[in-house]
Amino acid sequence: MAEEDKIKIISSLLDRLFIFTSAVKEDIIAKASVDLNEEKFLALKAELEKAVEWQKQLVIEKMRQDPSLYDKIMEERKKITEEILKAYEDKVKKEDQDKINFMFLKIKSL
C-alpha cells in the first residue's frame, strides 16, 4: 500500500477519536509520516481501531448512566451548527456589503 493511502487510513481513524485533541492527532500524523513502514502501520491501525471501539463503549456506558445525555449533546451540536451557519451568513453579507461599498466608491469617483 502506498504511504499516502496508509496515512489516509490513519487520519480517518484519528478523525473518529474525540478523546484526543487536534494537536495530538496532528502530531501523531506528523510523526507517522516520517516513516510509516508496513509493520508500524499495522500496529498503529490496530491500536487506533481498539481506541475507536473503546471510545464507543465509553459513550454507550455514559449514555446508560445519563439517558438525557444524547439530547444535551445534540442540543449543543445544534447550537454549533447554527453558530457556524450564522458566521457563514455574516461573512457572505459582509462580502456583499463590501462589494456594494466598492461600487459606491467607483460611482462617486466617476
Place this chain on the structure above:
Amino acid sequence: MTNVGADENLPVTDVAEAGKEGEVPGKKREIKLKEQVEQLLQDVLPNFPAGDVKDKYQKILRAYIDLTEKDEAEVVRVMREIEAIVVKKEIAPEKSVGKERKEKDPDRKAVIDKLQSHVDFANFLDALPEEMKRLFVQRETATISEKEKIESQIKALKDKATGALERRYWSKILGENLKEHDIVITVLSPTDKYTKNKALNDESIGPSENDNVIMKRRIFTIKHFTAGLLERGVKPEDVNKLNLDYNFKFGLFKIPEAMQEQAGDLQELMNKVCGEVDGEMTEYMLGRVSDVLKRLGNEVENLEGEERNIKQEKIKHLEELRDDLQTNGYRTNYGISEVGPKGDEDKSQDERAIVAVSEAMQAARISSIRESKDKGDYGLNYDENQLAGKIEENVRMEERIKSLSNEITDKKGRSFVIFDSNNALNIDVVNYVRKEKLAVKAGDKNNEAILNLLKKYIENLNVVDVVKPFTMADIGSGDWDGKMEANREATKKLKSLERPEDVESVVKEIQERLGTDEKDERFTSREKFNQQASAINNCSYLSFDKIKVGPELLSSFREAFNAISKIEDEAERKKALRELKLRAGDETTMRLREFRNDIAEKLQSEEYRKRLGLEPGTKIIGDVQGGDEVLLAFDKTKFHDENVLDDLVAELQGKHNIRAVEIVVAEANRDSKSEAGSATRLEEHADALKKLEEETELAKRIEEEIGSLYFDKSLDHEKIKKMLVESGINNNLKVKQDDKGNYKLLVGKKLLSEQEVVRLVERVRAESEIVTVRKALKSAA
C-alpha cells in the same frame, strides 16, 4: 484496552420493561442507544470545510462524556502506546563521533583554530614579561643592525597588547576620540530573515561558524573602507586610525572634520563599500553553506530517528539560507551621523559621542527596514524625523492591533493576547515573532494582517537598540571614565616602557587587565577561559543563558515610544528623544549585571568556594559571552561534594529566568590524561563546547514545547503547572554525559531523552484540556 461498557450490564429499567407484548425492549433500546452513539460520533456538518467546527464539537463531547480519572488514565495509556509505535526505532542509540570523521570535519577545524588563537593570546600574555626583558637586555649589547630588528620585535609585542587594550571600554569612541563635527559611520550586520545573527546562530550555521562570519565581515569592511579612502587620497597612516569598534552587530568608523573634504561624498563611498562587502560575503557564505550542506548530506545517510530529524531540519534551514543568499545576497546597511557641536544642550563630549553613535545606528537600522530602496543604496544619513516617524507609526499600529482583536491565533489554533489587561506587551509573542516561530493558517487574512503588523511593529522598536557595555549612570558617576582612564594609563605606560627593571610592574597590570573580562572583573577573559578550561583534565562545563532578554528590551523600548508620543511640547519631545538615544537598553544592562553579579557572588562565597575546592581570590574561569550568557568551567577533581553544581543551578534559577545547560565530560570518555598534549586537550575542549551548543539548542526546543502550553488560552494553566512540577519538567534543563558517553537531558532527577520530554508535555496538554473544558461547563451550568 479495558472494556468500559459490557452489554450484559444493562440498567435495571430494561429488565422492568421486559415482557411487553411482541417486543424485546432491552435489545431494542440497546439498538437505539447504539444508533444514537453512532450519530453522536459522526462529525458535525461533515461538508463544512472548517476544522475549527470539528474541534469545537469534539471538545463538547469530551466535556459531556466527563472522563473519570480511570478513563483519563486509559486515554493517556493509549496515547503512549501510539507514541511508542510511531517513534519506534526512531530513537537511535547515540553514536560517538568517530575520530576519523571528526578529523575531517571542517567546522570542527574552524572552531579549534579560533580557540587556538585565544589560547595563543593567553600564552603570549603569560610570556610577555620574560620576552620583553629578554629583548631589552639583548638590545643593550646589540649591534646597530641587530638593534633595529630587536626594536621592531619590541614594537610588535607592544602593539599586540596595546591593540587589545584599546579595544576595551569604548576607549576609541569616548574620551577625546570623537570631537565635534566628526562624522560617525556604522555598518550594521544584516537584519534579514535568514542572514540576521539570531537566525545564523539559532537555525542554520550555529554560533561558532557565525563567529567566523563576523570575523570575515570585519576584515572585508575594514579592507574596502580603507581602500575607498585611499582612492580618495587619504594617507594610509590616517586611514588606520578610523576604525573605532567592531562587534557582532556593527562596525564603527569616524571621519574627522579635517578629513571630510578629502573623503568627499560619504554616501557614495559607503554604498560602494557595502556593495563590495556584500559581494564578498555572499560568495564566502555560499561556499561555507555548500561545504556544510555536503557534509551534513553525507552524515544524514547514516543516521536514524531523532538524530536524523535534527540534521534534516538543519539542512532545511541551510538550504533556505543558500536560496536567500543566491536570490538576495548578503545585505549590510550603513548609517551616518555627526557629533554635535559644543555649547549645544549636551552635557559632555562623551554624551555627544554616544548620541552620534546612537543616531548612526538608528539610521542604519531604519535603512535596513525600508520597504523600497534602489539597488546599490545601502544606507541613510541620520534625520531626527526618521525616529519620530517610527514612533508615530508604532502608536498607530498598536491602535490598529488592538482594534483588530488584540489577539493572534496561530495555525495550530492557539490564541495569544498581544497587549494584556495591564496594557503590557506580551513578550512571549514578541519572542515567537522574532524567532519566526509564529505562523498563521494559510488564507487566514485577519491573523495574517495582525502578524504582519506585529513584525513591522517589532522591527520599528528595534531601531533604537545600541550595544554599549555601560549605562549612562556609569558615565555620570565616573565609574566608566575611571576604568577607561586606568586602561588608557596602562596603555600609555606599556607604549613608553623601555627599561628591563620596569617590565615587571607594567606588564603585570597589562596581564591582569587582558586576562580579565571587560564587563566583570571577577571572571577571566575569553582567551584565559579557553586556555585554562582546556587545561583541566576532568572538566565540568556549565552554561547559563538569561532567557528572553531581547523581548524584554523591546518591551522597554515600546514603553519609551509610547511615553514620547504623548509629549506635545516640541522642546520636551526633542529632549525625550535624546534621552532615548542615550539611555535605551540601560535597564536591561543593569539586569544583566545583576545576573552576572549573582553568579560571581555565589561562586566566590565561602560556602561555594569550599564545596568547589577553589582557592580564595582566584578568578572565576568563565567566559561572559555577549552579556546574557555566561559559560563556566570547573575542575571536578577539586569538588568536595558532587551536588554543588546542581545546587548552584537551583539557587540561581530561583532568582533568574535562566536556562542552564551542563556538560559533564565523564572522565572515562576523555583521552586527555595529564600527559596529553595541548592539541588533544584543545580538541576535547572544542568538542565539549560544540556539544554544549547543540544541547542548548535542544533545551530551547523543549522550552518552546513547555511555553506553548502556557500560550494556549484554552488550557488550564494551574493544572499544567501542577503536572509539570509532578513530572519534574520546568525550565531547569541540564544535559549530562552518562558513563557510556551519551548526553541526556536531566529533567528533575531523571535522565530523559528529548522524545520522552516531548511525550510528557503532550500528556500534560491533553489532560489539562480535558480539565479546562469540564471546568468551563460546570461553571456555565
